[in-house]
Amino acid sequence: MSLENIIGATIQSITGAEVGSSIITFRTDKGTLELYHGQCCCEDVCVEDINGDVSDMIGGIVSVADERVGEETEVGWGRSLHTFYEIRTTKGDMNIRWLGRDNGYYGVSVDSDWKPLSEEAVVD
Numbered sequence: 001m002s003l004e005n006i007i008g009a010t011i012q013s014i015t016g017a018e019v020g021s022s023i024i025t026f027r028t029d030k031g032t033l034e035l036y037h038g039q040c041c042c043e044d045v046c047v048e049d050i051n052g053d054v055s056d057m058i059g060g061i062v063s064v065a066d067e068r069v070g071e072e073t074e075v076g077w078g079r080s081l082h083t084f085y086e087i088r089t090t091k092g093d094m095n096i097r098w099l100g101r102d103n104g105y106y107g108v109s110v111d112s113d114w115k116p117l118s119e120e121a122v123v124d
Helices: 002-006
Strands: 011-015 023-028 031-036 043-051 062-069 073-075 078-089 093-102 111-116
Touching: 002 031, 002 062, 002 111
Parallel strands: none
Antiparallel strands: 011 023, 023 031, 031 111, 043 093, 062 078, 073 078, 078 093
């Protein structure tokens, strides 16, 4: 899982951390972590709720990066799924709740992608 790569990294910026967003990007001194959903067709996956202040986390070192997936719920036209993220730093914390909904034929999970800084990009 790419989420664990952010542990020990210092947060430089966070974008997309708002209700309705379909991608959140954490830029760190070690690389970039993106939380998103690779859209297929007939599903909707986005941030439903955020607790914590993004500005409190800038400059903090990540100590916890945890994902928890709720139980899938059947709804009249398909299903829904909540995915929860907890990110803790030395300066502040953030809890993110994503909601995925579909017609029952597509995945509604949240994807994560870690892009480490290349050796050439590191400047001493």
